[in-house]
Amino acid sequence: MPIGLALVFAVFRYGQYRAAEPKTALPKAAADGVKGAIGLAVITLGYKYFIH
Numbered sequence: 001m002p003i004g005l006a007l008v009f010a011v012f013r014y015g016q017y018r019a020a021e022p023k024t025a026l027p028k029a030a031a032d033g034v035k036g037a038i039g040l041a042v043i044t045l046g047y048k049y050f051i052h
Contacts, residue, residue, distance in 0.1 A: 006037035 010033025017025035 003037055005040055006033045009033060009036045 010029050013032045014025055014029035017028050021028075
């Protein structure tokens with residue numbers, strides 16, 4: 001689930017970056033997607049350990 005949400009987030013951010021800076025949109029959006037996936041994975045694992 002974190003990977004799918006991060007992918008959707010990266011696509012959304014790409015659209016925003018493309019409107020502002022087309023030349024650097026893809027690398028910035030990819031970096032945001034990776035950061036989002038890591039953040040969501042940490043939150044998911046955190047909930048798993050706090051709930052059980």
